[in-house]
Amino acid sequence: MKPSIWIVDARPFGGAPMDIRVTETSIDTIAPHGERTPAPGDSVIQAHGALLLSGFVEGHTHLDKTTWGMPWYRNEVGARLTDRIENERAWRAHSGHDAARASRALALEFLRRGTTRLRTHVDIDTDAGLRHLEGVAQTRAALADVLDMQIVAFPQSGVMKRSGTRELLDRALQHDADVLGALDPAAIDGDPAASLDITFSLATKHGKPIDLHLHEPGDLGAFTFDLLLDRVEAHGYQGRVVVSHAFCLGALPDARRGALLERIARLNVALLTTAPASVSVPPFREARAAGVTLFGGNDGIRDTWTPFGSPDMLERAMLIAMRYDLRRDDDLAAAFECVSVEGARACGFARYGLQEGMRADLVLVDADTVAQAVAMRPPRRFVMANGVVIDQDFTR
Numbered sequence: 001m002k003p004s005i006w007i008v009d010a011r012p013f014g015g016a017p018m019d020i021r022v023t024e025t026s027i028d029t030i031a032p033h034g035e036r037t038p039a040p041g042d043s044v045i046q047a048h049g050a051l052l053l054s055g056f057v058e059g060h061t062h063l064d065k066t067t068w069g070m071p072w073y074r075n076e077v078g079a080r081l082t083d084r085i086e087n088e089r090a091w092r093a094h095s096g097h098d099a100a101r102a103s104r105a106l107a108l109e110f111l112r113r114g115t116t117r118l119r120t121h122v123d124i125d126t127d128a129g130l131r132h133l134e135g136v137a138q139t140r141a142a143l144a145d146v147l148d149m150q151i152v153a154f155p156q157s158g159v160m161k162r163s164g165t166r167e168l169l170d171r172a173l174q175h176d177a178d179v180l181g182a183l184d185p186a187a188i189d190g191d192p193a194a195s196l197d198i199t200f201s202l203a204t205k206h207g208k209p210i211d212l213h214l215h216e217p218g219d220l221g222a223f224t225f226d227l228l229l230d231r232v233e234a235h236g237y238q239g240r241v242v243v244s245h246a247f248c249l250g251a252l253p254d255a256r257r258g259a260l261l262e263r264i265a266r267l268n269v270a271l272l273t274t275a276p277a278s279v280s281v282p283p284f285r286e287a288r289a290a291g292v293t294l295f296g297g298n299d300g301i302r303d304t305w306t307p308f309g310s311p312d313m314l315e316r317a318m319l320i321a322m323r324y325d326l327r328r329d330d331d332l333a334a335a336f337e338c339v340s341v342e343g344a345r346a347c348g349f350a351r352y353g354l355q356e357g358m359r360a361d362l363v364l365v366d367a368d369t370v371a372q373a374v375a376m377r378p379p380r381r382f383v384m385a386n387g388v389v390i391d392q393d394f395t396r
Contacts, residue, residue, distance in 0.1 A: 001023070001024065001037040002024065002272055003039075003041045003042045003043060003242050004017060004021050004022060004023045004028065004038070004039065004042045004043070005019045005021070005022045005042065005043045005044075005045065005387070005389070006020065006022075006038045006042055006043065006044045006045065006050040007019070007022070007045045007047055007052070007362065007364070007382070007386075008020075008022050008033065008038075008044060008045070009033050009044060009046060009047045009048055009049055010047035010049075010050060010051075010052035010364060011047075011049060011050070011051055011052060011205075012030070012052045012354050013051070013052070013053065013250075013333075013354070013370055014367075014368060014369040014370055016032065016033075017032070017033035017049060018030055018031065018032060018033055018052075019032070019034070019035070019036055020362070021036070021038075021042075022360040022362075022384065022387050023168065023387075024387055025359060025360055025364075025386045025387035026357060026358065026387070027354070027355065027356055027358050027359075027360050028356065028358065029356060030354070030356055036141075038273070040061060043156075043190065045275040045364075045382060046272055047229055047381075047382070050365060050366055050367075050382075051364065051366070051368065051369070051370070051372075051373055052354065052362060052363070052364055053114070053336075053340070053354075053362075053363045053364075053365065053370070053373065054106075054112060054180050054315035054340050054341070054352065054353055054354050054361060054362070055115065055116030055117065055361025055362065055363055055364070055384075055385060056113075056114045056115040056116065056117075056314070056339050056340060056363065057115070057116075057117045057118070057204050057295070057313070057339055057340055057343030057344050057347070057352075058110060058115050058116050058117070058118040058119065058120075058209075058297055058298065058311075058313055058316075058339070058343070058368070059272050059295045059296055059297040059339070059343040059346060060119060060121065060244050060272045060274065060296075060298070060299060061118065061119070061120050061121070061297055061298050061300070061301060061309075062120060062122070062123075062154075062299065062300045062301075062303065063099075063102065063106050063107060063118075063120040063122070063139065063323070064099040064102065064103055064120070064122045064123060064132040064133075064135060064136050064305050065088065065092075065102070065123070065239075065303040065304065066102050066106045066298055066301050066302055066303075067228050067302050067303055068102065068105050068106040068109065068301060068302050068311075069105045069106075070102070071081070072133070073091075073302075073303070073304055073307075074212045074350045075304065075307060076292065077304065077305075079150070080238065081184075081187075081188075081215065082291075084304070084305050085156055085157055086237070086283040086286070087304060088156075088303075088304045088305065089125065089127060089156075089157075091129065091296065091304050092132075092304075092359065093127060093128070098135065098156075099122070099131065099132040099133075099135030099136055100134075100135035100136070100138045100139060101135075102135075103120070103135060103136045104138075104143075104396075106141045106145060106301060106311060107143055107149070108143075108165075108394065108396070109311040110146070110147070110254060110311040110394060111143070111146060111385055111390050111394060112145055112380070112383065112390060112391075112392055112394055113311055113312045113313070113380055113381070114312075114313065114314075114383050115141055115147075115313050116146070116147060116148060116310065116354065116359075116361035116385040116386065117147075117148045117149075117344060117349045117361070118148070118149050118150070119149075119150040119152060119179070119211070119297070119347050120149065120150070120151060121152040121154035121181050121211070121213075121217055122136045122137060122151055122152065122153065122154055122177075123154055123155075123156045124153050124154060124155050124156075124165065124168045124169055124172050124304040124356060125156060125168075125388055126157075126162045126163070126164045126165055126168065128347035129168060130168060130171060130172055130174060130175075130176075131162060133151065133153065133172055133175075133176050133177065134176065136151055136176075137175075137176040140176075142396045143396055145386060145388065146385040146386050146388050146390065147385060148349055148359075148386070150178045150179055150274030150347060150349075151176055151177050151178050151179070152177065152178070152180070152181040152211050153169050153172035153173060153177035153179070153180055154181030154182065154213075155169060155181060155182065155183060155286075157165055157183075157188070157331075158182075158183050158184065158185075158188035158189040158195065159182060159183075159189060159195055159198050159199060159368075160189040160190070160191065160194065160195055160198065161188065161189060164333065165205050166198060166247060167200070169200060169202055170205075170206075172175070173202060173205075173206040173208055174206065175209070177337070178208065179200050179208055179210065179211050180199060180202055180203045180208050180209070180210050180211070181207070181210075181211050181212070182195070182196075182199045182210065182211075182212040182213065183213045183226075184213065184214065184216050184231075184299075185212075185214070185224055185227070185228075186216055186224050186300075186344045187215065187216045187220065187221070187304050188292075192223070192224045192227050193227055196224075196227055196228055196231055196232075198236055199212070200231045200237070204235055204237075206223070209237075209240040209242070209348070210237065210240065210241045210242070211241075211242040211243075211244060211272075211283060212241070212242070212243050212244065212394055213244050213245060214243050214244065214245055214246050214248070215245055215247055216247070216248060217247055217248055217251060217280075218248055218251045218252065219248075220248070221246070221248025221249075222248050222249075222252055222256060222260060223249060224248075225243070225246075225248065225249075225260060225264075225296075226260075228243070228269075229263055229264070229267055229269065232269060233267060234245075235378065237268050237270040238268045238269075240268070240273055241267075241269045241270070242266075242270045242271070242346055242347070243269060243270070243271055243272070243273065244271075244272040244297075244298070245273070245274070246271050246273070246282045247280050247281065248271075248280075248289075249261070249271070249278050249280075249281075249282040249283065250279075250280025250281045250282055250283060251273070251277040251280040257283070257286070258286070258290075259363065260292055261283075261290040261292055263285055263287060264290070264292050265290045265291040267292075268275075269292075270289060270294070270295065270296055270345070270346035271292055271293065271294045271295070272294075272295055272296070272300045272346070273294060273295075273296060273297075273320065273338075274296065274297055274316075275296065275316075275319050275320040275322075275323035275324065276323070277323060281323060281324075282294060284320075284324040284326070285324075288334070293342055293345055294338065294342060294343045295338050295339070295342040295343040295345075295346045295347075296313075296317065296320050296335075296338035296342075296343065296381075297316070297343070298310070298311075298316055298337075312377060313339040314336075314339075314374060314377040315350055315377050316334075316338075316339055317335045317336045317338060317339045317374045318374050318375060318377060320335045320338050320339075321374060321375075328371075329369060329370075329371035330371075332370065332371035332374045332375060333369075333370040333371055333374075336370050336373070336374050337375055341353065353354045359386055359387075359388065360384055360385075360387040361384065361385055362375070362382070362383070362384040363380055363382070363383050363384075364380070364381040364382035364383075365378045365379070365380060365381060366378050366381060
């Protein structure tokens, strides 16, 4: 057994100074500062009272699409969702965009900035086949000892519009994909009942969870949501479904939204928000009060869809706080939960948290409180992923 690593005089979530011992890949001991003495040969990291956080969780991104570390992409695409889908497909085809290289560069940057768990949606495309999935799977394999990555097989053009998509998704779920994605069953596929039936048929066949992109607005989105929840109940899929974006929940009358949130909570369906500034978003306080798991992610990061996004989940927590007008310290701490414990719960990441026996995913920053860390986004003084120290030059 290799020597243990001690992080001494650290303040978990801003509390009293503690000493944390990591043995192999796990948090072995959390003790009051000075109570325990490291054994000869153990490594010691002096925190000097820094704030200790659990490793961050990116709940929704698209590693396969990114241009991170590449020349600037000049965006001249139209405003419609279908414009962006078709533009991206054409660009990836003619540019030879390499999902393995792109996903690796961005995944490494996530790690260096403290993200140790990540769910990425990967396009399953009838032009490219499973090429993008295979590329991201290479990145997952290369970083498996440090980054806990889930891959979502995502039909970017819907499951019904392009012949052969269903068969490709079936193959993806047999091999590299952990989760089945879906997209706007009414607005894209045009037949929400049939689209959702295909999704649940594939998911139940392979025993995989579901993560549905739902951009549909207002009453249309609520109608699709009800159809989805009917199938969650019928198939016993409670706790195995995420609805990403869910813009409709921010634009419904109070009574309709309240009833829908109650049903979402009862069926243990989680909601993912990127907290976009330009569209309605699921209500933060109302969702949490109803018992709904609401967590956060970037969506795309510097790709043909958007020049924005960052592999810094403290920044995403800040943007969530700004979008929802969260100003109190306890509210900022709740925004951090969206990129930590809530994300881990929604995605099903095991052994997550700052407790003995959990996976050793640790981040030190110079801040007094979690709220200050969210507001200021200080540099990472120290990052550990699954017991491995990640420095700014870390690579694989």
